Amino acid sequence: MEVGQNLVKTVEAIDLVKQFDGLTAVDKVNMSVEKGELFGLLGPNGAGKTTTIKMLITLLKPTSGKALVAGFDVLTEADEVRRRIGYVPQESALDVRLTAAENLELFAELYGLPKSEIKPRINEVLELVDLDKRKNDLVAHYSGGMKRRLEISRGLLPTPQVLFLDEPTLGLDPQSRRVVWEFIHKLQKDWDLTILTTTHYLDEAEREMDRVAIIDKGTIMAMGRPEDLKTEFGKDVVELVIKSTDGGDSGEQLKSKLLSLELGTDLSVSDRKVRLGVPNGKTALPLIMHRIESVGLGVESISVRSPSLDDVFIKYTGRGIREDEGAQDSEDTKKQRAMMMARMRRRV
Amino acid sequence: MVLRATSAIWKREMRKWRRNRTQLISSLLLPILFLLVIGNAYSGTFSDIPVAITNLDSETPAQVFQEALQNSTSLSVVATNISISDAMAMIDDGKILGFILIPVNFSKTLLPLPWGVTVSPSTRINVTDDNTNLMVSQALEGLTAQVLNETLHDNRVASWFTDVTHLPFRLSELSIGKVDRYATGFTFIDFLAPGILLMTVLFTSLFAAGMPIILDREVGYFDMLLSTPTRRSDIVLGFTLAGVTKVIAQATFVLVIAIVLGIHMALTPLSLLYIYVLATLLGLGFVGISIAMSVKIELTAVQFVNGLINFPVFFLSGAFYPVESLPTWLRTVVYLNPMTYAVDGLRAVMIKGASILTVIPDVVFVGVFALLTQILGNLALYLALSGRQIRIRHRSQRTK
Numbered sequence: 001m002e003v004g005q006n007l008v009k010t011v012e013a014i015d016l017v018k019q020f021d022g023l024t025a026v027d028k029v030n031m032s033v034e035k036g037e038l039f040g041l042l043g044p045n046g047a048g049k050t051t052t053i054k055m056l057i058t059l060l061k062p063t064s065g066k067a068l069v070a071g072f073d074v075l076t077e078a079d080e081v082r083r084r085i086g087y088v089p090q091e092s093a094l095d096v097r098l099t100a101a102e103n104l105e106l107f108a109e110l111y112g113l114p115k116s117e118i119k120p121r122i123n124e125v126l127e128l129v130d131l132d133k134r135k136n137d138l139v140a141h142y143s144g145g146m147k148r149r150l151e152i153s154r155g156l157l158p159t160p161q162v163l164f165l166d167e168p169t170l171g172l173d174p175q176s177r178r179v180v181w182e183f184i185h186k187l188q189k190d191w192d193l194t195i196l197t198t199t200h201y202l203d204e205a206e207r208e209m210d211r212v213a214i215i216d217k218g219t220i221m222a223m224g225r226p227e228d229l230k231t232e233f234g235k236d237v238v239e240l241v242i243k244s245t246d247g248g249d250s251g252e253q254l255k256s257k258l259l260s261l262e263l264g265t266d267l268s269v270s271d272r273k274v275r276l277g278v279p280n281g282k283t284a285l286p287l288i289m290h291r292i293e294s295v296g297l298g299v300e301s302i303s304v305r306s307p308s309l310d311d312v313f314i315k316y317t318g319r320g321i322r323e324d325e326g327a328q329d330s331e332d333t334k335k336q337r338a339m340m341m342a343r344m345r346r347r348v
Numbered sequence: 349m350v351l352r353a354t355s356a357i358w359k360r361e362m363r364k365w366r367r368n369r370t371q372l373i374s375s376l377l378l379p380i381l382f383l384l385v386i387g388n389a390y391s392g393t394f395s396d397i398p399v400a401i402t403n404l405d406s407e408t409p410a411q412v413f414q415e416a417l418q419n420s421t422s423l424s425v426v427a428t429n430i431s432i433s434d435a436m437a438m439i440d441d442g443k444i445l446g447f448i449l450i451p452v453n454f455s456k457t458l459l460p461l462p463w464g465v466t467v468s469p470s471t472r473i474n475v476t477d478d479n480t481n482l483m484v485s486q487a488l489e490g491l492t493a494q495v496l497n498e499t500l501h502d503n504r505v506a507s508w509f510t511d512v513t514h515l516p517f518r519l520s521e522l523s524i525g526k527v528d529r530y531a532t533g534f535t536f537i538d539f540l541a542p543g544i545l546l547m548t549v550l551f552t553s554l555f556a557a558g559m560p561i562i563l564d565r566e567v568g569y570f571d572m573l574l575s576t577p578t579r580r581s582d583i584v585l586g587f588t589l590a591g592v593t594k595v596i597a598q599a600t601f602v603l604v605i606a607i608v609l610g611i612h613m614a615l616t617p618l619s620l621l622y623i624y625v626l627a628t629l630l631g632l633g634f635v636g637i638s639i640a641m642s643v644k645i646e647l648t649a650v651q652f653v654n655g656l657i658n659f660p661v662f663f664l665s666g667a668f669y670p671v672e673s674l675p676t677w678l679r680t681v682v683y684l685n686p687m688t689y690a691v692d693g694l695r696a697v698m699i700k701g702a703s704i705l706t707v708i709p710d711v712v713f714v715g716v717f718a719l720l721t722q723i724l725g726n727l728a729l730y731l732a733l734s735g736r737q738i739r740i741r742h743r744s745q746r747t748k
Binding site: 057059079083087090091097098102105106109110154 | 575
């Protein structure tokens with residue numbers, strides 16, 4: 001029994017791989033989440049976040065690799081793992097014709113809570129997410145944010161050691177998103193709960209999470225505290241727009257031209273927008289202007305700001321997290337879609 | 349309790365079902381509509397068939413016959429004494445469905461030879477009908493014969509005969525004595541009721557058992573169920589039991605409706621038990637099929653696939669059309685259809701009040717069908733739930 005308690009690493013994945021019909025959705029993921037930590041898997045849609053979570057909560061069998069949750073192997077001790085986790089899926093999975101209390105009652109039974117504890121326990125978790133006064137309302141009358149909170153409270157029924165939240169704020173308005181995060185933080189603090197979430201909202205990852213792993217195409221590209229990742233990137237970010245009248249340079253030509261100028265680190269070019277990292281923005285600006293103009297290019301606008309997680313994301317994946325959603329026909333998207341289809345077929 | 353998960357899933361399904369008013373109302377309305385509309389629409393009796401009559405005979409028997417035709421509730425005489433060509437035109441226009449011609453020598457054919465005439469084809473009652481309307485056409489011929497028979501039994505015909513011949517009228521009758529074996533006043537709706545009950549069982553089991561599973565699968569609810577430390581077989585059993593409960597409830601609705609509508613039924617506790625045994629077995633059978641399909645089928649295809657099963661199973665079972673009316677090649681399908689045996693058995697226990705012993709072959713056939721599909725359905729769902737996922741360890745293996 002001390003096994004679970006003394007472990008610092010509550011979740012640990014070692015070389016975790018998942019393939020669907022020959023497509024690799026998760027490729028040798030190594031990560032660990034410490035007790036009481038709020039850890040986020042950050043990546044675009046189809047990056048492998050949900051697949052990783054599903055392996056950790058014993059819903060999918062890893063193709064290879066190993067994972068321990070609360071000290072138990074997800075493959076050989078699935079039952080023990082299931083006893084110690086709460087799961088809040090990405091899609092809303094509630095019975096709208098049932099009341100909140102009835103929705104929870106079913107899962108209290110499935111988690112095997114003692115009969116006498118079911119009612120007080122339901123009240124307790126509903127109180128935590130501030131829904132106790134509406135427990136006898138049909139879920140059909142709930143707002144999106146309330147449904148999400150209800151689902152989180154359902155994940156708390158078994159008094160889990162780890163709570164898995166898959167895109168907890170997906171589809172919610174900004175205000176509801178904030179409320180949901182407040183509850184998540186409260187849980188983390190009051191219950192000393194380890195929370196593993198996924199998100200593709202960079203601002204949330206930056207603001208809410210203790211540690212994040214940037215995952216793209218099934219691979220973890222970077223992992224660490226948001227502040228550390230940002231510092232790694234550089235102290236300041238310079239963004240500038242090259243005048244469109246100057247030359248007919250393609251993006252690649254422009255990039256190589258700018259790279260030769262040695263303006264700063266992690267330079268990226270998108271259309272005519274250039275982004276790069278410098279140790280000190282204020283002193284770097286005149287120098288950058290000077291160097292660009294020396295090769296016959298004009299600067300339309302230029303600005304300095306502190307780095308965001310978005311900059312880190314671009315550094316590791318070569319593109320913005322939201323740009324990816326717009327990319328309709330890229331090979332990546334096709335591959336991701338094929339993978340999602342394969343997953344849907346598998347899912348029962 | 350070992351089956352806590354099963355009963356929790358069952359409870360959930362029941363709550364969802366109870367609160368789905370559209371589904372509840374339609375499940376009540378469908379059997380009522382079927383019984384009332386089909387049961388009465390084709391009851392074997394007709395009324396107000398539009399016809400025209402032309403009477404060329406002025407003697408009493410012809411008058412009595414015409415009168416009887418006009419008084420018949422089955423007929424509605426819209427024209428009399430019109431020419432044959434006008435009558436044909438009226439049939440063509442759809443104004444009448446039949447034309448009855450009473451020939452000149454109609455009455456005289458009743459008399460013995462010195463007074464009368466020999467019966468020749470031209471002196472018979474002549475019925476011309478719209479034979480594109482098959483059922484009405486057949487009915488008209490039967491009706492005319494029936495009215496003619498009544499006419500011959502009329503006192504006026506007998507006194508006319510005596511007046512002309514000074515002989516007593518003795519009708520030489522050659523008819524079949526028909527004795528109803530069961531309660532009199534037995535109508536088509538009574539014949540239909542067991543079939544409607546089983547049709548409801550069929551529709552409910554196909555729809556209400558698999559549909560929640562398909563929905564749960566598509567919205568990812570199963571992931572939630574499977575992330576809990578519950579045995580997969582307990583979940584499967586919960587869904588199956590919920591499906592069967594819905595079937596039994598549905599059968600009860602139809603029974604109550606049938607009683608309210610005054611349908612002939614054997615209502616002893618024992619016959620009720622037999623009714624439930626047969627209905628439940630058939631329900632179990634199709635619940636199994638429904639669950640097996642729900643593992644693979646997509647939401648948008650449900651109606652189509654269910655229709656593919658419902659339609660032949662219902663219409664090729666003798667529930668609606670008698671098996672005897674089908675061509676031989678189709679009868680093979682009928683004899684392989686479990687619904688056939690359920691209908692046959694149910695008709696016997698429900699209407700005739702037969703003991704279940706007399707329908708044992710029916711019960712065995714439906715029972716074997718239920719057993720096989722239940723194995724299929726539960727296995728399919730169990731494998732789908734645990735197949736590619738991590739299997740839960742058995743309780744006894746859990747230590748500490």
